[in-house]
Amino acid sequence: MKRLKFKKESCIGCQLCAQVCSAMKEGEYIPSRARIAVETYYEDGNLKYKDSYCILCGICAKNCPSGAVSVGEYIQVDMDSCTGCGICADKCPKDVIKIREEKAYICDTCGGDPVCVKTCPQHALTFE
Numbered sequence: 001m002k003r004l005k006f007k008k009e010s011c012i013g014c015q016l017c018a019q020v021c022s023a024m025k026e027g028e029y030i031p032s033r034a035r036i037a038v039e040t041y042y043e044d045g046n047l048k049y050k051d052s053y054c055i056l057c058g059i060c061a062k063n064c065p066s067g068a069v070s071v072g073e074y075i076q077v078d079m080d081s082c083t084g085c086g087i088c089a090d091k092c093p094k095d096v097i098k099i100r101e102e103k104a105y106i107c108d109t110c111g112g113d114p115v116c117v118k119t120c121p122q123h124a125l126t127f128e
Helices: 016-026 059-063 087-091 115-119
Strands: 004-006 037-043 046-052 069-071 075-077 098-100 103-105 125-127
Touching: 016 037, 016 115, 059 069, 059 087, 075 103, 115 125
Parallel strands: none
Antiparallel strands: 004 125, 037 046, 069 075, 098 103
């Protein structure tokens, strides 16, 4: 199974990954609504990263009481079954699941063809 990978030494913090994700999934360029986040900040003069993207660990699916989350080649959420309880978000080790409008939103790697990977100018994101 392919997974997203992040090479922080290549990242320049441009946020194109989050911008294209929000555009593709939400129809708007609003990085805070993206299903991937790579935040950059300085600590003691050094550039630091907080990456937040799905690693396809499956913990969300194992803990979903309604069975709305499933893992195959990528994560899927059955929005008709999702109750928005937030258990999947609470259990997620990468803090990538967002509950909005009483539904869980998770990176599905664009159905196995992630646009964020194609968009990253520095190739800091890969899908392998």
